[in-house]
Amino acid sequence: MIHRPLMLSLLAAALLAAVPALAFDLRATSGTNTVIIPPTEELPKEALIIGQDIEFHGKALRDLWLGANAIEHGGDIRGDLRLLSRSAVLDGRCRQNVLAYAAGLQLTTNSVIQRDAALFGNHIICEGRVEGDAWILAKSVTLGGVWGGHVRVQAEEIRVAPDTQIAGDLVYAGSKEPVLDSTVVLGGQLRPREPLPTDIVESTGAVFRNRLWLHGFLFMGALLVGMPFIGFFPLLAGRAVQNLRARPWRVFLTGVVAVLLTPPLILFAAMTGIGLPLGLMLGALFFLLAYLSHIVVALWLGHRLMPGARTHTFGSVLSALAVGLFLLYFIAALPNMARFIALPVIVLGMGALITARPARPTLVPPPPPPLSDSPDPYNPPQA
Numbered sequence: 432m433i434h435r436p437l438m439l440s441l442l443a444a445a446l447l448a449a450v451p452a453l454a455f456d457l458r459a460t461s462g463t464n465t466v467i468i469p470p471t472e473e474l475p476k477e478a479l480i481i482g483q484d485i486e487f488h489g490k491a492l493r494d495l496w497l498g499a500n501a502i503e504h505g506g507d508i509r510g511d512l513r514l515l516s517r518s519a520v521l522d523g524r525c526r527q528n529v530l531a532y533a534a535g536l537q538l539t540t541n542s543v544i545q546r547d548a549a550l551f552g553n554h555i556i557c558e559g560r561v562e563g564d565a566w567i568l569a570k571s572v573t574l575g576g577v578w579g580g581h582v583r584v585q586a587e588e589i590r591v592a593p594d595t596q597i598a599g600d601l602v603y604a605g606s607k608e609p610v611l612d613s614t615v616v617l618g619g620q621l622r623p624r625e626p627l628p629t630d631i632v633e634s635t636g637a638v639f640r641n642r643l644w645l646h647g648f649l650f651m652g653a654l655l656v657g658m659p660f661i662g663f664f665p666l667l668a669g670r671a672v673q674n675l676r677a678r679p680w681r682v683f684l685t686g687v688v689a690v691l692l693t694p695p696l697i698l699f700a701a702m703t704g705i706g707l708p709l710g711l712m713l714g715a716l717f718f719l720l721a722y723l724s725h726i727v728v729a730l731w732l733g734h735r736l737m738p739g740a741r742t743h744t745f746g747s748v749l750s751a752l753a754v755g756l757f758l759l760y761f762i763a764a765l766p767n768m769a770r771f772i773a774l775p776v777i778v779l780g781m782g783a784l785i786t787a788r789p790a791r792p793t794l795v796p797p798p799p800p801p802l803s804d805s806p807d808p809y810n811p812p813q814a
Contacts, residue, residue, distance in 0.1 A: 466499070468506065477510070479753050481651070485516075488523070496757070498647070502533070505541075515647060515761070521559070528563075532761070536569075540576065547580070558592070564599070574601075574609075581619065584609075591615055646764040650756055657726045657752045665748075670787035671727045672734060675779060678786070686724075686782025690774075693717050724780020729755030731783075 466482040468474070472489040479496040480487070486503045487495075494510035502519040504512070511527045518535040521542040528546045534553040538544075542559030548566070550557070555569040557576060564580035572584050575592035581599035589605050593612040600619035603609055611617065661668050675682050697717065700710035733751025736758075759776065763769040 470506065479750060479757075481654075481753070494527075496754070498650075498757070515757070517644070538576070555586075583624075646760045650760040653726060653729075653756050653760075654753055656722070657729070657756065658749060660723065660726060661730075661748055661752065667784070667787055668727065668730060671780075671783040672731045674786045675727065675731045675783040676734075679779075682779060682782035682786055684782070685785050686778035686780070689720075689781050689785055690778055720781045720784055721777050723784060724778075725759060725776045726752065726756070727780040727783050728776045729759050731755065732758055 464482060465484040465486060466480055468480075468485075468487045468489040470488045474489065474491045474495070475493070477493040477495075478491060479498075481498045483499060484501045484503075485497055485499040486505075487497065488505045490506055491508040491510060495508050495512050497504070497512070497514040498516065500517050502514055502516040503522070504514075504520070505522040507524045507526075509526045511529070512525045513530045514533065516533040519531060519533040520537045520539065521529075521531070521544075522539045523541070524543045524545075526545045529544050529548045529550075531549070532551045536550060536552045536555045538557045538559040538561075540558045544559070544561045544563070547563035548561050550565065550567045550569070552569050554571050555567060556573045557565075557567075558573075560577045560579075562579035565578060565582045567582070567584045567586070569586050571588040571590075572586040573590045573592060574582065574584070574597075575595050578595075578597040578599070581602065582597055583602045585604045587606055589603055589607070589609045591601075591609050591611055593614045595612075596616040598618040601609070601617060601621050602624055603621070604624045608623065609621070611621065693713065694717070697710045697713045700706035700713060730748070730752050733753070733755035736751075736754055759772070762772060
């Protein structure tokens with residue numbers, strides 16, 4: 432059985448194992464546009480690509496992050512691949528690890544993953560080559576191709592295609608035992624394990640797909656809010672992140688006081704009648720700070736994960752924000768995880784924003800006028 436702590440550890444390790452990049456490349460589109468990376472293009476930096484549809488056929492020399500409605504990968508990735516999509520087709524080469532989170536996912540016969548793979552979705556078809564270990568969680572899974580390590584599958588329906596080659600064990604958790612054809616080569620053992628908890632299993636179906644789409648839209652909305660916030664208020668965002676990094680306990684206590692005292696103050700002002708406008712203003716300010724809090728925390732997380740983002744250019748800061756938001760919403764999409772991270776994120780982010788008030792300017796008195804040897808015109812010398 433893939434226990435919940437183990438699965439979460441694998442997801443966190445896959446997300447946090449990014450090689451520290453000296454720079455970051457961000458590409459994003461809106462509407463019905465399609466991001467196309469032709470075979471002649473090479474991405475030397477760690478890159479994040481977001482769009483309606485993505486067709487990647489080029490080369491990525493570092494880690495690659497993809498987020499879109501539909502993704503087609505037919506290129507060559509020398510770093511890790513992490514993708515979030517409704518439907519994805521992997522038809523190229525990935526020289527490191529792969530973390531795929533899609534409702535419909537297919538690894539074609541041309542796909543090659545040279546290390547480990549973690550695949551999560553609704554319907555997954557694997558026909559390529561995975562040279563490392565694999566963890567698969569879905570509603571239905573079709574296994575084919577060549578597997579160089581152990582394969583651990585959790586699904587309601589597991590099919591193993593003829594001529595499949597698995598060098599290690601095939602560990603399954605499902606309602607029925609997989610039927611292996613005589614042409615299937617299994618180097619290890621076929622052994623069952625206890626299924627995952629019911630809440631995780633149910634989330635692999637329609638609930639899982641709805642949760643994925645909801646948090647994907649929330650991620651895009653937060654990214655659109657974060658871009659003008661950083662662009663128009665760079666000093667405020669910078670001081671908030673700096674306070675969160677340098678004085679976490681002060682930020683935490685300030686956030687606790689704000690979260691505990693502000694709602695009763697708003698309610699009291701609204702109940703007095705005459706203070707209703709003040710209560711509305713305080714309520715709007717409180718909800719604004721509560722929403723901006725997770726943007727500040729995401730920016731802090733992005734700086735921790737990406738040392739290259741500390742160059743303080745707009746592109747690098749925006750890349751750090753995208754990485755941090757992706758991590759927060761990915762964790763929140765997991766079953767029963769949003770309730771555990773929501774309150775700490777609000778407390779820390781709100782405390783960081785409140786303590787990020789601009790410093791008072793220091794008034795320096797002007798220096799005295801210089802002494803001069805010229806006679807004073809108002810006091811002429813006496814004869």
